[in-house]
Amino acid sequence: MNYEQLPDIPKDFLNSETGVPFDKCLVCECNLMEETQPYSIERAIRHYPEMKLKSVVFEYAICSKCTKTMESELSDDTKMSMTKFFMERFNYSERPTWQLLDASEEDNVGEEPVEPPVFDCNLWIDKCAINEMPRTELYEYSLCARCIGSKIIPEVAPYMISGLAQDELIELFSNKSLGFLDDFTDKHFSGPPELKELFKGRPMLV
Numbered sequence: 562m563n564y565e566q567l568p569d570i571p572k573d574f575l576n577s578e579t580g581v582p583f584d585k586c587l588v589c590e591c592n593l594m595e596e597t598q599p600y601s602i603e604r605a606i607r608h609y610p611e612m613k614l615k616s617v618v619f620e621y622a623i624c625s626k627c628t629k630t631m632e633s634e635l636s637d638d639t640k641m642s643m644t645k646f647f648m649e650r651f652n653y654s655e656r657p658t659w660q661l662l663d664a665s666e667e668d669n670v671g672e673e674p675v676e677p678p679v680f681d682c683n684l685w686i687d688k689c690a691i692n693e694m695p696r697t698e699l700y701e702y703s704l705c706a707r708c709i710g711s712k713i714i715p716e717v718a719p720y721m722i723s724g725l726a727q728d729e730l731i732e733l734f735s736n737k738s739l740g741f742l743d744d745f746t747d748k749h750f751s752g753p754p755e756l757k758e759l760f761k762g763r764p765m766l767v
């Protein structure tokens with residue numbers, strides 16, 4: 562993958578407090594700007610359409626290594642149900658596409674210059690990837706992306722998932738997996754209990 566050709570991380574996935582990319586893994590605290598491994602970002606948003614107001618409930622970045630470790634803590638039942646849920650419900654076929662230029666096209670001297678593909682983040686996150694509900698009408702939703710350094714990797718993610726679809730997902734969790742999520746939340750999020758409750762519904766989605 563040609564790193565330089567990837568789009569810069571769009572505003573929706575920058576750290577909302579600093580306005581720059583997340584630089585630390587939530588779990589192992591590795592420096593994401595220096596790592597060569599990809600990482601995932603999730604941002605949960607509460608939206609008040611009547612007041613045109615949005616607030617970030619929580620947001621974090623987790624490196625691939627830590628995501629793998631976390632996945633291994635989930636029960637086999639949970640993993641199977643989640644895979645099934647995504648296979649049946651996620652709108653893979655309707656995802657926007659974004660492709661890198663291949664090198665041969667770039668070398669076509671004398672022909673029309675090939676414009677680099679435009680990455681429009683809104684196309685990817687304007688409706689729920691599970692139930693198609695438009696973002697403008699939702700009260701709660703999460704945005705997910707995969708990034709590397711200061712670039713975003715447009716493949717399946719970025720996507721948006723509505724609070725309702727997340728409620729369906731969490732129903733699939735076994736007690737063992739819920740217990741793991743509880744412990745994880747207590748360890749990494751020191752926020753108010755309300756925030757913790759919200760986070761507990763959060764399988765790693767990217």
Ligand SMILES: [Zn+2]
Nearest residue numbers: 586589624627
């Ligand atoms: Zn990590």
